[in-house]
Amino acid sequence: MWMKVILLVSSLVLASEGQSRATFQRGNDHSGRCQYTFTVDSPAEASCASANRGPEMENVKSRLTLLEVMVSRVLGGGGSGGRAMVDAQVVLERDQLQQDKEQLNRQVQELQRRVEELTVETGRLRDQPCPSAHGIPTLQDFSQNTDHGESRKTPRGNQYYSLVSRQHRSQGKSPALQAPVGSYPTFQLGNAAFQELKAEVSEVPAPHRVQESIQNHTGCGEVVSVGVPQTHRKADGISGKYGVWLQDPESPGVPYGPETVWRIDTVGKDIKQIFAYENMQQLVRGFPSKVVLLPEPVESTGATVYRGSLYYQRKRSRTLIRFDLASENLAARQDLPHAGFHGQYPYSWGGYTDIDLAVDEEGLWAIYSTSKAKGAIVIAKINPDTLQVLQTWETNIRKNTVANTFMVCGRLYTVASYSSPNTTLNYVYDTRTKESRAMAVPFQNRYRYNSMIDYNPANRKLYAWDNFHMVTYDVRLGRPGSV
Template sequence: MWFLAVMWISCLLVGTQAQSTASFSRGNDRNRRCQYTFTVDSPTEASCPSTASSAEMEALKSRLGLVEALIARLAGGEASGTEAQMGLRTAYTQVIGERDRLQQEKARLSQQVEQLQQTVEQLQREAERLRSRPCTQQPSQSVPLYDSSLQPGTGTSHSHLVSRPGRTQGETSSLRESSWSYGSPAYQEFKAEVAEFPAPRPEDNVDSRGCGELLWVGQPVTHRKADGIAGRYGVWMQDPEAVSPYGSNMVWRIDTVGTEVRQLYGYEDMDQFSRGFPTKVLLLPEAVESTGAAMYRGSLYYQRRRSRTLIRYELVSESVAARRELPHAGFHGQFPYSWGGYTDIDFAVDEKGLWVIYSTNKAKGAIVVSQLDPHSLEVKKSWETNIRKTTVANAFMICGRLYTVGSYASPNTTVNYSFDTTTSQSKAIAVPFQNRHLYNSMIDYNPAQKKLFAWDNYYMVSYDIRLGKQQ
């Protein structure tokens, strides 16, 4: 009993100190004796986490750290993405605004160009009206209309009194002469026009219906502008001896910018051509090289790309009717005109038939002119000139004479050389010629209309000409 009481008191004390409950167990020892066992939790150990609990807590802390890092990264990424989006949105707004400003500037410039073109057309119409209207001359009583000593054939003409070298357009007062009367304002206006565009003199024996030497080239008249970048260079033409079903009013056009140029556009007349409404589109069987094509007697004559092969494409059958190699001719940049464009071989048509303008190694770059059989493309006769092909901007034939243009980019240049196939003689000339749009890549003569056709930096233009009487 005493033993039990002592044990009970000890348990109370230990339980009070441990601040926990004690466990009691009873069992037999090795000698089969009854053994009582009391187990009391230590206050220090009871307050410490177990090993398993510590591992779980560390793992939990690690996961929480990873989650916090991921949240921080996502928050930072979202912020940077938002900033990037705001930057892109700002840049896009700036680009849109710049585009709108450029479009407005383009529209303004286009409107100015249209106004200038209208003004030029009005001035041209007024000039034609003034040229066609007879002069109203009111001679003064004290001063005769003209000097009686100036007789026809003396080499002195009235145009000398109207236009003097060294005069400028603004010096209208200095144009007055004592032998002329200006009683009519209309006549004064006409005289100023003549001063700006002097007509050929009487001793030049002008006859626009003849086949003489080139005397004068008028200002370019614009017919249309190409629609896109493919139309910066090209060739446009009318057949001077058209064959049914296509009439002489039919206009043909080829845009020569591109590696495989094969489209031939046909327009019913000049009005439809100016409006840009083709009535016929033909796909050529072989690609065209450069701007040297020509239309003659119902066929298109052109150089096959990257070769010296000449092709006659018949419009009626829409097929190749003849082909022939041009002997020894340079091609694809060997002897082009000064503006380039692989213009080594250039077809031309005039009153005497079909020609081809080119050069060879034997000629050392000098222009060679050959007259062709329009049916078989056989060379009938050739002439070698002393004009270097790469030094001139372009060339054309009129009445069996070769003419060259000095510059393709200068606004005011000249037709600077001529070569007569009848006499095999060449000479330097100076007939004024204008490149209004500053990049003339094609010039051809139409003998039916007595006009020059040209392609000047997207613009298709024509020039009136005047020829002297045939000798």
């Protein structure tokens, strides 16, 4: 009510400012109440139509009522309305960020695919022999197309070459390679009938260390080099970011042979499935021949396959399990004494890798730590039938400072980093001498998140799971200290 009075008074005052004739009267009405009367002459109207004044006032009243309602809403319900607006803005921003994230993920996947293609192409080009410049035959060409100095026709341009060795040796000269006139214009000088290309061949003995490595290639020795990773397959979906894949180095042959590939995706709440592939080609194609259900869930990426059985750590425990793959039965179970588990002593990349089972030329091993060892790596030789601990070795290498480990010929090797593309095998511990020492054998993490490394003594390869990718490395052995 007071707002209406104020608006009426204001309009009358403004009208009075614009007119020259305005009167103000004060007096009592018929009931004795005091009244104020303002009189302003209209510049446009001679008389007022009282019938038209009613709708205009009703319009003003309705607008004022609407204004009052809006003001009351702002003053009374401002908290909930403000929160609703903020929540709506947050939802919009969240949706936009999700779209940006999906777009960036697609770009990252495309870049990874292109990098992988370029890497494969680089390896293919590296393996190809370099062609001879300008079609000039190399010594290898002559060695393949000559026999004890006799002239033979080569497939290149139907040219004839002669390796003159016996005559020149008898004359005390170096062997020479002769080509017919006009074969290579670039080498013709003046009116010379032909250009003689000379090549002296001599035998150079291999360095002592190389000879040692070659001699020990068929037997046990120390790792002297690890080859570049070869990619076999990329896992599909988020469940394949971490996992285990390997082949049995001592397969019984029935029903699974040495070519069978085993794979476990270790991302999930309860990991109980192991996939069997007939061979590496079927793994690449993604066609498993069988899916086996395990009796107990798997913990992390420390499982291994040996002599027809899967060996793994039961989830959230220090219990080791031997699962017979042929009969699909639990063959043995045994606690690993004092071993830490479920994040007490993992590798540097995490993943509950407290207990890592490994196989080499000498049998089955467990790599772990205990509270007594205070986080240092403990190696245990395990009976593959009963899972009993036969012997243990405590090293001076802290488990959480290395990315992963594997066993070769009774020696433990540690990998320095799981994410650096160019890292090293940085320590080796020999269970025979009970000594460890630093080393620097180059090692590559091509996809920059290596969560599993296992050695296969049957083919001298490392099997690794690197950020969705299943890769292998060739391993070369030599005598201890030959690196």
